Amino acid sequence: MIRVVRWALLLAFAVxxxxxLLAMLDFSTRKIGGAGRTLDAWKALGQDSQLTHAIGAxxxxxxxxxxxxxxxxxxxxxxxxxxxxxxxxxxxxLCLLPLTIPALxxxxxxSGVYAWVNYFFGYSPxxxxxxxxxxxxxxxxxxxxxxLSSIDVITLAEAARSLGAGWYSVIVRVIVPNxxxxxxxxxxxxxxxxxxxxxxASLLGNYNTLPVAIALFGKSSGTISVAxxxxxxxxAAVLLLGLSFFGGRRRMSKGTSS
Amino acid sequence: MATARGGGVLLRRRLAPALGLVPFxxxxxxxxxxxxxxxxxxxxxxKGSFSLTNIDALKEAASRTALGKxxxxxxxxxxxxxxxxxxxxxxxxxxxxxxxxxxAVVSLSGVFAQMGGVxxxxxxxxxxxxxxxxxxxxxxxxxxDLWGNGWLYALPGLILVYCYFQIPLMVIVFxxxxxxxxxxxxxxxxxxxxxxxxxxxxxxxPLLRPAFLGCTLLLFANAFAAYAxxxxxxxxxxxxxxxxxxxxxxxxxxLGRQHLAYALALEMVVVVVVVMVLYGLLIRRSAKxxx
Numbered sequence: 001m002i003r004v005v006r007w008a009l010l011l012a013f014a015v016x017x018x019x020x021l022l023a024m025l026d027f028s029t030r031k032i033g034g035a036g037r038t039l040d041a042w043k044a045l046g047q048d049s050q051l052t053h054a055i056g057a058x059x060x061x062x063x064x065x066x067x068x069x070x071x072x073x074x075x076x077x078x079x080x081x082x083x084x085x086x087x088x089x090x091x092x093x094l095c096l097l098p099l100t101i102p103a104l105x106x107x108x109x110x111s112g113v114y115a116w117v118n119y120f121f122g123y124s125p126x127x128x129x130x131x132x133x134x135x136x137x138x139x140x141x142x143x144x145x146x147x148l149s150s151i152d153v154i155t156l157a158e159a160a161r162s163l164g165a166g167w168y169s170v171i172v173r174v175i176v177p178n179x180x181x182x183x184x185x186x187x188x189x190x191x192x193x194x195x196x197x198x199x200x201a202s203l204l205g206n207y208n209t210l211p212v213a214i215a216l217f218g219k220s221s222g223t224i225s226v227a228x229x230x231x232x233x234x235x236a237a238v239l240l241l242g243l244s245f246f247g248g249r250r251r252m253s254k255g256t257s258s
Numbered sequence: 259m260a261t262a263r264g265g266g267v268l269l270r271r272r273l274a275p276a277l278g279l280v281p282f283x284x285x286x287x288x289x290x291x292x293x294x295x296x297x298x299x300x301x302x303x304x305k306g307s308f309s310l311t312n313i314d315a316l317k318e319a320a321s322r323t324a325l326g327k328x329x330x331x332x333x334x335x336x337x338x339x340x341x342x343x344x345x346x347x348x349x350x351x352x353x354x355x356x357x358x359x360x361x362a363v364v365s366l367s368g369v370f371a372q373m374g375g376v377x378x379x380x381x382x383x384x385x386x387x388x389x390x391x392x393x394x395x396x397x398x399x400x401x402x403d404l405w406g407n408g409w410l411y412a413l414p415g416l417i418l419v420y421c422y423f424q425i426p427l428m429v430i431v432f433x434x435x436x437x438x439x440x441x442x443x444x445x446x447x448x449x450x451x452x453x454x455x456x457x458x459x460x461x462x463x464p465l466l467r468p469a470f471l472g473c474t475l476l477l478f479a480n481a482f483a484a485y486a487x488x489x490x491x492x493x494x495x496x497x498x499x500x501x502x503x504x505x506x507x508x509x510x511x512x513l514g515r516q517h518l519a520y521a522l523a524l525e526m527v528v529v530v531v532v533v534m535v536l537y538g539l540l541i542r543r544s545a546k547x548x549x
Contacts (some may be wrong), residue, residue: 006349010359013346017370017422020381023391027384076282083275091279094286100534101294101527102483104500108507108523109293109300134289189372196375198486203507211376215490218380226384229377237369244365 021230028227041223045231048224054213057125061209062191064129069140069190070183072133075171077144081153095141098134103199106134114204125207131200136193140186147182151175188243192236297527300520312521321502325525327413328499332481335420340474342421343428350429351436364433367426374423379490382419386410411492419487424477431476435469435544465544472540479533483526499526 029037045051073095080087098106110131121127153175160174176183198211206212210232218225304311315321346363353360385392388405396402409415439462447457485500496502499522506519 006352009345010349013342013425017366017426019392020385020422023385024381026391027389072282072285076279079275079278083278087279091282094283094290097290100479100531101290102485102500102530104483104485104503105297105523105527106290106293108503108519109295109297110289112296113288113292130289134286192372196372196377196486198376198489202489203504211486214376214380218383218490219493222380222383222387226380229380229384233373233377233381236372240369240372241365244368 021233024226024230024233028223028230030223032223041221041227042231044221044224045228050208051213051217051224051228054208054210057208058195058210060126061128061132062194064126065132065136065194066187066190068129069133069136069186073137073140073186074144074176074183077141077148078153078157078171078175081148082157092141092145096138099138103135104203106131107200107203110204118205123205123207125201125209128197128200128204128207128209131204132190132194132197135197135200136186136190139189139193143185143189144179144182147179147185148175151178185243188239192239192243195232195236294527297520297523300517301524303520304517312517313524315518316521316525321522321525324496324499324502327497328482331413331416331420331498332478334417335424335481336474336477338417338421339424339428339477340432340470343425343473343477344432344470346425347429347433347436351433363429367429370426371423371430373426374484375486376490378419378422378487382410382415382422382491413497415491416488416498419491420481420484424481427480428473428477431473432469435466435473439465468540468544472537472544475533475537475540479530479537482533483530 028041029039031038045055076091080091114127114131117127117130156174156178157170160170165174196211197209198215201207201209201212202215210228214225214228214232217228301312302308302310316325346367350360350363382390384390386404387393387410388408390404393404396404410418443461443465444457447461452460483500485504488498488501489504492501496505503519503522503526506522
């Protein structure tokens with residue numbers, strides 16, 4: 001009896017979560033005003049110039065955000081561990097702060113800062129990188145922190161320093177190779193977040209990124225919007241599932257070593 | 259002279275490590291701290307001088323309705339999400355950690371919890387929108403009109419759609435609390451003569467209550483701060499606070515109310531910070547017990 005209830009409940013959850021995905025597949029392959037199936041909406045993803053530009057901009061943003069986030073965050077976190085352990089709580093607090101301050105609030109207050117950003121860097125969507133680094137900070141921090149905690153940073157750094165390595169070598173050639181799982185996790189979750197980000201892109205000046213284009217197409221062609229939405233959801237799902245794969249492998253290797 | 263040089267070395271020893279933090283701190287100052295301070299200060303300004311006009315605007319009917327609906331939306335999806343998410347977590351906790359079911363639910367919850375945004379709005383439009391797949395099925399096969407008067411694009415629709423990321427988020431944040439329960443506690447209770455129901459109501463419920471309430475608050479804050487899904491779903495009007503901020507930012511500015519968006523943003527920060535602080539306190543309390 002309990003088994004039946006259990007599986008019935010699990011089935012109900014599965015229906016709620018997977019019906020919308022199947023519905024998107026159905027919706028995006030419909031022929032307008034007729035029966036049968038067509039892949040026109042999916043083909044438009046690679047052909048419509050506004051969409052391809054938006055996809056390109058979102059992918060470029062994802063890469064830039066990951067690079068800037070790593071350049072900014074990873075050396076700081078390593079430095080804090082080696083030289084300034086007293087600052088750990090402060091850095092953690094600052095990194096997790098964006099979880100408490102909604103993105104929408106930052107958008108309202110950041111227009112003055114972005115007037116300068118646009119003055120120096122122009123109006124291409126890539127300038128969103130600066131805001132997105134703040135947005136992905138809490139998630140990246142957690143991923144990197146978990147990885148850094150699993151190795152002995154201080155001993156590694158001292159060993160490298162005593163053999164004559166400079167700080168650059170310590171960070172790039174000694175510590176980073178040891179925290180690859182964390183770096184990959186941080187990169188994956190950042191990419192997934194950036195590809196779906198709409199608040200900044202739409203309110204800061206209607207930059208043509210993928211979510212903005214999807215919302216725009218929703219007003220004219222629903223099928224293209226739905227196809228693009230499903231594509232971006234599946235892409236994010238692959239990234240996030242990959243993330244849990246890395247996380248799982250790390251936990252497993254930790255379990256065997258202890 | 260010697261002391262001066264010694265002082266210089268000491269100063270350099272003290273300051274040099276701190277210099278390593280300068281790029282990071284400067285970045286956060288520009289892109290996180292300044293925007294937040296601008297909002298906090300801007301809410302109390304109008305035309306460059308101190309003013310309470312915009313704060314007063316929060317007391318008006320339109321703002322109060324928006325806040326009420328935002329609280330209703332966040333509160334109902336937090337409660338529904340917390341209850342259903344806890345049920346789902348309970349369903350998989352029985353399975354072994356290595357079982358396929360548990361792994362699949364945990365991984366997929368991680369995926370769906372991040373699935374807010376514009377795509378999610380279109381997922382539901384394709385499902386129960388006017389010509390959505392499920393709407394069509396009900397219309398042609400069962401003769402039921404799911405569309406109604408477009409409830410998907412109003413508060414009830416937002417509740418249904420928000421649960422899509424609230425339930426998985428609950429699974430992720432509540433599962434560690436469930437994992438912290440040790441079988442020894444049940445054995446101890448049973449040895450002392452407790453029935454199954456007594457173990458549940460007098461041991462499990464009090465133990466899990468702080469974690470459950472804390473997670474519910476986290477869900478509340480998550481829904482309260484969400485913007486993209488609602489913005490893509492509701493294109494006209496401003497039933498909730500985030501959409502009212504959109505309207506204040508993008509539409510023609512009401513004369514003498516140029517900082518209305520700042521006041522609304524301040525309201526949002528206050529609600530979210532209060533909720534998150536309570537969350538932190540509750541989680542600290544449950545951490546004492548669970549591991």
